[in-house]
Amino acid sequence: MIKILKLEIILFWIAVGFYAISTFMYVTALTFKKEKFFPKATLLVKIGLVVHSIALIARWIEVGHGPYMTPYEVLSSNAWMSTVAFLLLQYRNKKLRVLGTFVMPAVFIMVGIAVMSSAEAGNVPSSFLLYWLIVHVLFAKLAYGSSMISGGLAGLYLYKERSDRLNKSNYLLDKLPSIEQLDVLSYKFGAFAFIMLGVMIASGAVWANKAWGRYWGWDPVETWAFISWLIYALYLHLRVMIGWRGKKAAWLAVFSFLMVVFSYFGITFIYPTVHENLTV
Amino acid sequence: MIKQITDKVWKLAKSRKLAIWLIIILTLASTIGILVPQKRLDSKEYQEWMLNNPGLIKIINTFKLNHLFHSRWFIGLGILFLINLTACTIEQVKLAIRRWKNFEQLNFAIKDLNKTKEYQVNSKLSDTKLKMENVLNKKRYKLNLKNDGLIATKYKWGLWSSVICHIGLIIIIIAALSSMMFKMYGYDPIAEGQVFTERHEDYFYIEEAPFFNEDHLGFKATVKDQRIIYDGNKFDKLETDLAIIKNGRMIKEQTVHKGHPLIYKGVYFYYDKHGYVPLFTLLNKDKDPIYRSFTFFDTIEGKNGEEFNMEYQFPQTNLKIKATFYPDFAIKDGEYITKTELIKNPVVDLEVYKSEKKIYDGLLKQDKPIQLGDKTLTMGEVRGWTGFVISRDPGNTPIFIGFIVALIGMIMIYLVNPRRLKVEFEEVENGTKIYIYGKQDKYKADFELKIKGLVKELYTDCHRQATD
Incomplete structure (x- = not known):
């Protein structure tokens, strides 16, 4: 077991290396207008993701449960999901490669914190592993990934809109989809994050009811997830009912993403919670 | 006049702006509920926080911010939200019917197209x-x-997605409110062989909602057996065979463990924690028993797999004991430990006080009596106990249905345009x-x-x- 875990850690470090270089290349590409860096950076992300995936599978096989028990596992798997979401998006729309400038630094920070935390395997009692918990964890990761993409697209929107407004020409930004398209994409991922958060909260509540005899306990992480969901609800309602578009909607999408990040990695630092496994 | 007023009230109730403001207020209120430590979450933390923030005490007490999620104003906010949500949904239903009828009409266009x-x-x-x-x-x-x-036309039925989602949310809120009004939530530890009656005065702890109706179902429950399951060397779970008895007949038996409650006529028995009940016998100098009972040892902070502790004053004596129970006793590096949670070598690390003066500090082994002055204390048979959370909640199933309906609606909103x-x-x-x-x-x-x-x-x- 120790040998496989060691291998997993080595693979994880290699993935971190690929992510670090790709982050550097994305930022350099956008800052110094080096367009040729984008495909190379994306290739590095793909290689990093393959190595990262092998590391996660190796760990899963060895410890006998999915990557959700320790901070190391949670951060690593959330980074994995965000990277997958980004790669899928840029695969469908090559113009969105530049989104890596926003997504990859966040991924790099996550895996960076993960490598600093203990990689020791956590013990999961079999009674803990109900189907609802697996659904809860899976949708938590999807929520995180889609929220990050929505926030990243909103960030791109704001960046491009500002450049357009100030007449700062950047031919890389010109190659992006129109700001209207960025706005719609950010909205779509925001709506997706809202549903994923909803499923995450609902499945967590059903699991809690089966385990503890209550759906809701106002635990700090529960409450903050509820707050994040409400903020996404607000974002969607403001768009649909009041007609918020553009800058205001983009800022709210970025804010919503920050709220989601805080519910995963901020609130656990401040308050005691039943989600002890998220505490770094 | 009355019509004017009702029209105005209805207009306000169905207002979308009101919906947005209520979402904002609910968000802010929930944030305050996190920032101000809630009493029931951690009272020690709450006390410390209050000492560090003396200037806020008046505001906190006035608005019950330390018990926010159960305060009247927060529940009122929830009810207001429910009214607004229901009114908006009624309007959505009207709109959906209108659009359903006119969906194939020609008079539409799209900007730039x-x-x-x-x-x-x-x-x-x-x-x-x-x-x-x-x-x-x-x-x-x-x-x-x-x-x-x-x-x-395509996906015409998607016109109902928003309505379905909102109906799901309405079901959840109504179910949650009915829970708060009619729920019963209690806790009771039951030892192997012990019979639990459903009389509420017999519960170790019970919370009854204001309108809970205590209609007795006339059953009893007993723990027939309990087993500790190991995964390798690590404690995995405790399985308890719980039986329901009515009119002297066993009518239901099920193995209960975490996530697998026993349900009988709407009463749920959830596994919560477990411990041990050794039989203590205290004899006087004439060897007559003055105390003979199974005595519950609880886990530290309710966590399984650790030490099991208790403090107890023997009735009609001035003897008080503080004890830690080890089901499979061993000494490692000078420390007392339990090798497993199985009852293999039960030992109690015991301190006995007589009128606050310590008169004994040592080990008590099974069937090996110790002298406490002119009295004799013996630990005999050791059994296990399981602590059950027992609840009866009319909102239980509707909340689940509400989740499913709301999720179907949300997915439809996203996918079906x-x-x-x-x-x-x-x-x-x-x-x-x-x-x-x-x-x-x-x-x-x-x-x-x-x-x-x-x-x-x-x-x-x-x-x-x-x-x-």
Whole structure:
């Protein structure tokens, strides 16, 4: 077991290396207008993701449960999901490669914190592993990934809109989809994050009811997830009912993403919670 | 006059702006509920926080911010939200019915997509119409033929997605409120062989909602057996065989463990924690028993797999004990430990006080009596106990149904976008002119791209067929 875990850690470090270089290349590409860096950076992300995936599978096989028990596992798997979401998006729309400038630094920070935390395997009692918990964890990761993409697209929107407004020409930004398209994409991922958060909260509540005899306990992480969901609800309602578009909607999408990040990695630092496994 | 007032109230109740403000206020209130430590979460933390924030005490007490999620104003906010949500949903239902009826009407258009999407093919009008129908049929559009063209619709049932989602949320809120009004939530530890009655005064702890109706079901429950399951060397779970007895007959038996409660007529028995109950016998100097009972040892902070502790004052004596129980006692590096949770070598680490003065500090082993002055204490048979959370909640199933309905609605909102296409034909000299309009409720910019692609595809297909 120790040998496989060691291998997993080595693979994880290699993935971190690929992510670090790709982050550097994305930022350099956008800052110094080096367009040729984008495909190379994306290739590095793909290689990093393959190595990262092998590391996660190796760990899963060895410890006998999915990557959700320790901070190391949670951060690593959330980074994995965000990277997958980004790669899928840029695969469908090559113009969105530049989104890596926003997504990859966040991924790099996550895996960076993960490598600093203990990689020791956590013990999961079999009674803990109900189907609802697996659904809860899976949708938590999807929520995180889609929220990050929505926030990243909103960030791109704001960046491009500002450049357009100030007449700062950047031919890389010109190659992006129109700001209207960025706005719609950010909205779509925001709506997706809202549903994923909803499923995450609902499945967590059903699991809690089966385990503890209550759906809701106002635990700090529960409450903050509820707050994040409400903020996404607000974002969607403001768009649909009041007609918020553009800058205001983009800022709210970025804010919503920050709220989601805080519910995963901020609130656990401040308050005691039943989600002890998220505490770094 | 009355109508004017009711109209105004209804207008306010169904106001979308009110909905937005209520979401904002609920968000802020929930944030305050996190920032101010809640009493029931951690009272020690709450006390410390209050000492560090003396200036806020008055505000906190006035608005019950330390018990926010159960305060009247927060529940009132929830009820207000429910009213607004219900009114908005009624309006949505009306709108959905209206749009359902008019979905195939021609009077719509989409910004930037007027007759710019026009092209000409060299086939006759009737042939072109037929070809267009084939193309749209392949794309699973439902067609409604008109004299001058056709209306193609898709995902009409998506008009109900928002209504379904909101109905789900309404069910959840009503169920949660009914829980708060009618729920019973209690806790009781039951030792192996012990019989638990459902009389509420016998519970170790019980919370009854204001309108809970204590109609006795007339059953008893008993723990027949409990087993500790190991995964390798690590404690995995505790399984308890719980039986329901009515009129002296066992009517239900089930193994209960975490996540697998026993349910009997709406009463749920959830596993919560477990411990041990050794039989203590205290004899006086004449060897007559003055105490003989199974005594509960609880886990530290309710965590399993650690030490089991208790403090106890023997009745009708001035003897008080503080004890830690080890089911499988061993000494490691000078520390007392339990090797497993199995009852293999039960030992109690015991301190005995007589009128606050310590008179004994040592180990008590099974069936090996110790002298406490003129009295004798013995630990005999050791059994296990299971602590059950026992609840009866009318909101339990409706909340679950509400989750499912709301999720179906949310997924529909995201994936099912009602679409309409209007195609007009005009006979011209060398063939037929085609005009295409489109409309989708959401992601309009995205749909404009899609419709551009569709127009291109229709043109290519019609043109190819015309050429053929």
